Amino acid sequence: MPQITYIENNGTEHQVELPLGATLMEGAVQNDIKGIVAECGGSCMCATCHVYIDDKFLDLLPEMEEEEDEMLDGANAERRENSRLGCQVRISKQLDGIIVRIPEKQ
Amino acid sequence: MKQKVVIIGTGHGGIQAASSLREEGFEGEIVLISDEKEMPYQKPPLSKGFLQDKQTEDAILFRSVNFYQNNNIDLRLGAKVCKIEPNNCQISLENGEIISYNFLIIATGTSNRKLIIDGKLVENVYFLRNLVDAKNIQQKLKESQNIVVIGGGFIGLELAALSIEKGKNVTVIEAQSRLMERVLPAIVSNVFYETHQQNGVRILLQTAIENITTNEVILKNGENIKADLILAGIGVIPETSLASEAGIACENGVLVNEFQQTNFSNIYAIGDCANHFNAFANKNLRLESVQNAVDQAKVAVNHILGKPQPYHTVPWFWTNQYHLKLQMAGINSDYDETHFRGDIEGQKFSVFYYKNQKLVAVDSLNRPADHLAARKLIQNGISPTFEQVADLALKFGELCC
Ligand SMILES: Cc1cc2nc3c(=O)[nH]c(=O)nc-3n(C[C@H](O)[C@H](O)[C@H](O)COP(=O)(O)OP(=O)(O)OC[C@H]3O[C@@H](n4cnc5c(N)ncnc54)[C@H](O)[C@@H]3O)c2cc1C
Ligand code: FES
Numbered sequence: 001m002p003q004i005t006y007i008e009n010n011g012t013e014h015q016v017e018l019p020l021g022a023t024l025m026e027g028a029v030q031n032d033i034k035g036i037v038a039e040c041g042g043s044c045m046c047a048t049c050h051v052y053i054d055d056k057f058l059d060l061l062p063e064m065e066e067e068e069d070e071m072l073d074g075a076n077a078e079r080r081e082n083s084r085l086g087c088q089v090r091i092s093k094q095l096d097g098i099i100v101r102i103p104e105k106q
Numbered sequence: 107m108k109q110k111v112v113i114i115g116t117g118h119g120g121i122q123a124a125s126s127l128r129e130e131g132f133e134g135e136i137v138l139i140s141d142e143k144e145m146p147y148q149k150p151p152l153s154k155g156f157l158q159d160k161q162t163e164d165a166i167l168f169r170s171v172n173f174y175q176n177n178n179i180d181l182r183l184g185a186k187v188c189k190i191e192p193n194n195c196q197i198s199l200e201n202g203e204i205i206s207y208n209f210l211i212i213a214t215g216t217s218n219r220k221l222i223i224d225g226k227l228v229e230n231v232y233f234l235r236n237l238v239d240a241k242n243i244q245q246k247l248k249e250s251q252n253i254v255v256i257g258g259g260f261i262g263l264e265l266a267a268l269s270i271e272k273g274k275n276v277t278v279i280e281a282q283s284r285l286m287e288r289v290l291p292a293i294v295s296n297v298f299y300e301t302h303q304q305n306g307v308r309i310l311l312q313t314a315i316e317n318i319t320t321n322e323v324i325l326k327n328g329e330n331i332k333a334d335l336i337l338a339g340i341g342v343i344p345e346t347s348l349a350s351e352a353g354i355a356c357e358n359g360v361l362v363n364e365f366q367q368t369n370f371s372n373i374y375a376i377g378d379c380a381n382h383f384n385a386f387a388n389k390n391l392r393l394e395s396v397q398n399a400v401d402q403a404k405v406a407v408n409h410i411l412g413k414p415q416p417y418h419t420v421p422w423f424w425t426n427q428y429h430l431k432l433q434m435a436g437i438n439s440d441y442d443e444t445h446f447r448g449d450i451e452g453q454k455f456s457v458f459y460y461k462n463q464k465l466v467a468v469d470s471l472n473r474p475a476d477h478l479a480a481r482k483l484i485q486n487g488i489s490p491t492f493e494q495v496a497d498l499a500l501k502f503g504e505l506c507c
Contacts, residue, residue: 022165030170039396041148041166042155045424045433047478067431067474073503074478 002096006033009104018091024100025049025086035102042087044068048106049086050075054099058082061089077103109134110195111410112207114187114348116140117149118396119213119377121168122403128177130411136179137205141186141411144237145171150396152240153264154426154478157247163237190352192370209410212349212360212368212375213403216342216394221256221318228318231338232259243337250334251275254323258285258309260425262339263298266307267427272358277308277331279315291444294432294469297453301428343391344379357381359392364416366406374409376402386420386466386484387437395423420484422477429453433477436467436484445495448473456480458495465489479503 001017004027008014012034018027028036028049037048044067053061061084068088070082086100111127113120116138124138130436140146147166155161174181182199194385196206218233220324232243243265247253253269255262258280270276281286284295285302302309323331344359355361355369359381366374366382377399381392401419408415424433430453450457456476460506465488468480479502483490493502 026165030164030175031169032170032173039400040424041151041396042161043150043424043426043431045426045431045474047474067472070473070475071478073475073501 002093002098004091004095005097005099006031006049007099007101008034009102020091022091022105023087024051024084024089024091027091028086028100028102029103033102035106036079036086037106038087044071044085044088046069047075047085050077050103050106051084051086051089051102052080052103053082053084053089055082057095057098060092064088066085071087075103109208110137110206111135111206111209111211111349112137112139113211113213115199115213115215115377116142116146116168116181116183116401117213117215117377119215119403120211121146122400123211123213123376123407124174124179125169125177126404126407127410128179128405130413132407132411133426133464134208136177136422137182137207138174138179139182139185139187139199139205140239141184142236143184146181146277147181148396149236151238152237153234153261153268156240157244157265158268187348190348190354190373192352192354192373195372210373211403211406212354212373212379213377213399214348216344218339219341219343221340222340223315223317230318230320231256231336233338234265235342242289243335247272247274247336252332252334254276254331254333254336255450256315256323256336256338257340258282258311259288259339259341260286263302263427264425265339266302267305267338269301270305270307271428275308276306277310277323277333278302279310279313279325279331281312283312285309289434289438290469291438291457293450294457294471297471298427298430301367301430301453305428318379342378342394344381348381349375349379354417364405364418365409365414366402366417367409374406376406382417384421384437385418387439391437393421395421397422418426420481422481429472431472433474434467435470435477435480436465438467438469441466445492447476447495448498458490460489463489476502479505 006014016031040046146168151166185202237308253276255266255278316326317324336475346356348357349360360375378394406418422435438459443460445458454472456470470477
């Protein structure tokens with residue numbers, strides 16, 4: 001299973017393994033990583049699963065749909081080049097080793 | 107002496123209350139009780155990702171299986187609370203166990219309104235409220251080709267959409283003259299009507315049911331509709347029997363103040379079962395939404411921890427059907443003017459509702475950025491001008507913060 005490193009805003013690191021097809025949001029919630037709220041449960045409706053992706057992996061991510069793009073504009077923490085909604089990124093083999101940072105607020 | 111908080115219900119409200127207590131540093135005991143047997147899970151995906159077979163049971167859990175133990179939360183599953191004794195500060199479980207509390211949080215949600223025709227309870231109808239219901243429906247969907255959905259509200263229509271996407275024959279029967287009439291204006295509900303029809307759902311409006319047999323729905327107009335599976339979403343009733351039997355004041359829900367307190371100061375009610383004064387609706391009501399359950403949980407917890415902050419958050423809600431994503435901010439029940447933003451033909455627009463020129467609500471169809479901005483605008487009491495609403499070049503972000 002691909003290995004994911006989540007880094008909470010206070011610097012705490014969590015290394016977890018996620019099954020293929022799980023989303024970064026699900027992985028965070030089910031491993032009790034702080035700072036991912038995911039109020040809408042992954043419907044791309046709340047923008048409270050905002051994460052920053054390690055630059056090395058940016059090109060390997062699934063394309064961003066228009067609605068994710070629009071939701072990110074309204075996220076509560078600063079939107080950066082490497083911002084994604086965790087519920088819209090599914091784990092693939094290529095993402096093994098990915099580092100995901102959690103913003104200071106959702 | 108360590109304090110003890112007992113929470114009844116493990117929906118969005120109960121889980122948020124338990125989590126927030128720990129996050130805010132509460133060191134006392136937490137007992138979290140549910141009559142459901144499953145690890146706590148989220149309900150909204152049941153009528154979406156779960157029954158679409160896109161989200162597994164594990165994917166909709168609130169937290170990991172270890173979360174409760176790691177956070178010293180005494181999770182009691184399959185345990186029904188059958189009595190609250192406010193004067194003794196204790197509750198009883200069905201198995202006879204008595205649990206005392208310093209603070210009690212009631213987060214018992216709602217149950218489905220049953221279908222009654224001619225004074226008789228109709229038996230062979232499936233309702234969707236919890237995971238057990240969802241699994242039953244999942245199984246029945248596999249075996250059925252002709253599906254009838256009674257009630258054109260959010261859950262009924264989500265079920266209709268996912269059934270037709272599975273290649274079933276689907277009929278929706280609605281008594282009112284429009285879909286989701288109670289909560290949506292014609293311009294929005296018509297988009298849903300057309301989209302369902304284009305996808306092959308037969309929608310019968312202003313239609314009354316005469317009778318239901320094991321495999322047929324018989325309409326008052328004489329038509330018989332074949333049905334291998336009948337699903338119904340015809341509203342809910344708040345789960346207040348525990349509270350009212352205990353002398354806790356109830357009226358369409360458990361009555362609470364702005365800190366979620368009931369008429370007993372150490373008993374709180376939150377979420378779907380709580381009837382509160384909502385400043386954004388300017389009236390007393392119950393809301394059935396994730397937002398309301400989560401935010402009221404935080405209000406109750408802060409009050410318990412001696413950091414009172416009244417409930418004052420813009421209500422919001424969403425529904426997904428096909429490519430249609432509808433997000434609602436504020437309460438659109440009382441308005442005197444509407445203005446539009448976006449492309450109505452293209453099914454990508456928002457309706458801005460004003461009352462006395464003040465923005466009170468925004469419904470956004472496939473315009474998620476409008477929705478997030480609307481929540482901030484309404485929360486902060488900012489009302490864009492009508493020109494600004496129509497001006498797509500304007501980013502609302504610049505107005506709100
Ligand atoms: C199919 C479906 C789709 C939905 N879609 C959306 C959506 O898209 N967006 C949205 O915002 N909201 C949606 N909702 C509503 C949302 O799920 C609720 O608003 C939310 O779950 C309310 O949380 P709650 O904690 O108040 O109550 P609930 O989640 O209803 O939890 C109450 C719990 O208390 C338990 N309980 C009750 N009585 C007792 C007792 N005596 N002893 C022990 N336990 C008891 C119940 O079994 C239940 O588990 C949907 C709901 C359903 C059913
Ligand atoms: S969980 Fe709500 S947008 Fe991702």
